[in-house]
Amino acid sequence: MEVCFVGPLGVVTGSCTWLRDIEKNWNFLIDCGMQQGETTADKWNSGEWPFDPAEIKFVVLTHAHIDHCGLIPLLYRKGFKGQIYCTKETEEIAKFLLKDAAGQPGAPFNRSDVDVIKWQEPGSEKQLGTFLPIDTNLFLQFYRTGHVMGAVSVVVRWGPPGDQKSMVFSGDLGPSGENEEGLPLLRFRMSPVACDYAVVESTYGGVVRDSVQSPNEIRRSELRQLLDKVIESKGTLILPSFSFGRTQDVLFDLHWIVAENPEKYRQATYMLDSPLACKLQKVMLKGFERQERTVSGKVRPRWLGKQVFDIFGLDGSDASQYKECLRLLTVTFASNTTSSFIPSTAGNIIAKNWRPILSPLPSRISELEGQAAGPRVVITSSGSCDGGPVASWLPKILGASQNIVAMTGHVADASVGGLLAKVMKMPPSERTRDTGNLVWANGINFPISRIKASITLLRGYSAHADQKGLLDWLFWEYKGQQHVAGRAIFIQHGGNTQREKLARAIHERAYLHETSIDIFQPSNPRDWWNLEDGASIMSTEAEAIKIDAEIARLTRAKQRLQLGGDCQLSWQGIARKVFGGIAQRTFK
Known part of the structure; x- marks a missing residue:
């Protein structure tokens, strides 16, 4: 599995993360939101993505705010045909918010684009935290965040039983832990399960609120x-x-x-x-x-x-x-x-x-x-x-x-x-x-x-966790044992100052927990990170060399077929079978 942090990097709005496994034909997004109030909003909201929407298989939506779901109608307009996996409440609320957004000046889609969205709540009758199968050896788990109604953190779990890896995406985290609910209506945010990797928002990563007065x-x-x-x-x-x-x-x-x-x-x-x-x-x-x-x-x-x-x-x-x-x-x-x-x-x-x-x-x-x-x-x-x-x-x-x-x-x-x-x-x-x-x-x-x-x-209405709340989501204790959301943590969704302050605080909390954490602050929306053997950024040059070598191998295979007179398997068929979509795109 590989991950690309398309956005937001160094800003707050426009959430979109791209995951893929070329061999298994997995190609999907976590959120696809508008930018709002950012200097780059016009370009971002035009849908100039690094991926082809037609090749995306599905989208997992953490919640209904427009900066997380606002470009989903445009995604369909540009060729996407898959499902949107989310909670039922997120679906119902997002329909209203998207149609309202479609009526705003300069909207990149209209109300009819909202009507074509294919929503699905996996495991609708199951408890939050349940394994939700999406494909062979690919699962999701939802955990309530306490941010807004319907909002969840998402665990992506892949691989056969006994050899699975996992990555949890915080989505937007609410301000309230169990027994310390601050918002008047919503239930507390849930702690996730411990995963190999965690992606955490940092909207208020450098803010510590008054802990004396509720x-x-x-x-x-x-x-x-x-x-x-x-x-x-x-x-x-x-x-x-x-x-x-x-x-x-x-x-x-x-x-x-x-x-x-x-x-x-x-x-x-x-x-x-x-x-x-x-x-x-x-x-x-x-x-x-x-x-x-x-x-x-x-x-x-x-x-x-x-x-x-x-x-x-x-x-x-x-x-x-x-x-x-x-x-x-x-x-x-x-x-x-x-x-x-x-x-x-x-x-x-x-x-x-x-x-x-x-x-x-x-x-x-x-x-x-x-x-x-x-x-x-x-x-x-x-x-x-x-x-x-x-x-x-x-x-x-x-x-x-x-x-x-x-x-x-x-x-x-x-x-x-x-x-x-x-x-x-x-x-x-x-x-x-x-x-x-x-x-x-x-x-x-x-x-x-x-x-x-x-x-x-008026203070006290924030639906976002402050620094302490973010740390409490990343590190928690259960039945006397210390747990951490991920051994490698990616900080996303926040200004660079907020991300930097949160990174220092994570290091300090990890020290207190006597645990070692790798912390990353992605900065390039076209970088890919390999998740199969620890989080490592993939070299563009090395990937190009791999692709060139694969092209050379496929060229030799084609020549052998032509010399042997066996033309039943087409060159395009070999490319699809052996190298997924990359070789095909290379030769277009």
Whole structure:
């Protein structure tokens, strides 16, 4: 088996890794994503890959974010005909996200390209971690990452029993280990099995977050303070949020705060302006219902975290209370149906005070043009502030000092949200001197000098592991024994500074574990690494010499056939049989 790290190398988005075994006719990808906000995005997103899509047999997709799945429709358009292996939830969510992406300006595919994708969840009824056969002596294993619903790490295992090798791909890792869940809804990330090789993301490879205060406490404290301010000012609080994952977390926390003090916080009007999020929430609610049976016969949620039951004071092992938890989640994502809602009689005071708080948004235009009476909270997309409904809201509210814009996560520097993050650091006197503008694709400009609204950043909503979380995924203890994800570790999917800091931290953790680890930071998207006898980069010159020697041997074989008069086996047939696709491509 050989591996080529096509992307991302030195950047964060555009995940794509190419694996092949020419003798066994294995040729497949782990992820095929768009670049977003990178300087090389235009070239990358045109599909200038080092492989021929028609020769790729299948793709394994770790999760539904566009930087991991966004070029799959283009892959089909350029000749790919294989399956996309992923979890069912990733499939259902990716369909919505890809069709939304197809409608964006400059998209390299259209909605009909999304419809031709062939999705498959291998071993759909089996527990996560199960061996999933894909071909003779080729297996996959999925492990939950806690990043977003449906997200998994993937183990690729090849070779006959007793002589197998394996490589685990982290995908994007969530921030929460077992019993330390930080996101409000998702279950913890699973540790993988120990493999020969590991590929780990490094988005926050150099970041170490505060370990004293929990993300739940940070988020709710800061969000509660913002609600207090907007209730006092009777202004508008805008919460730009990504439609998948982030919006649902924000909605849950808002309901939680209101349930803690209904009399105070129900003074505000709460609205969701994100058509895509409304579609996704139906899929996510179905995913939260999904369970799996463990080897020991226990029934556990696949994606829903036990912290949700703890917040409500409900017993997840009790069937009726389990259903009650799911009912409360359903009303969390629904528009206000107070007249038909039946309050909970189970659980703690939070569960009993839980109510649907979202008011319908009959017309965005009327909301934008009208003078809202009283405080107003709007959760809206997109999280980057570049487009979607938020591009209509921001020009209307940025000019008033009683309003607040609270970013709910990291935004690219080149985005409108990134520019707002810079404005956030400016004193008011400096804003008035700035000659720049916020510019949206809808043609609207807003002068920075006119921004009077407060700009802030809500912490605690990150769906990515920090350095400690990445190390805990790579090194873990089970039943008193130390384990490591791979004896050779490839660091991918992050800026070079983040990769370098993570590499140093891996060396330090390996020293503490008294184990030896080889660490690689691939830099050339056309380099091949041989995985059969330790990870070693393959010399292009040596490979060329091998190919030339094979061509010479095949030429002699052809001459012997011609001299002997036996022409039943064609020259092309020999090339296919003896040297797979390489010789054929060489002679084209």
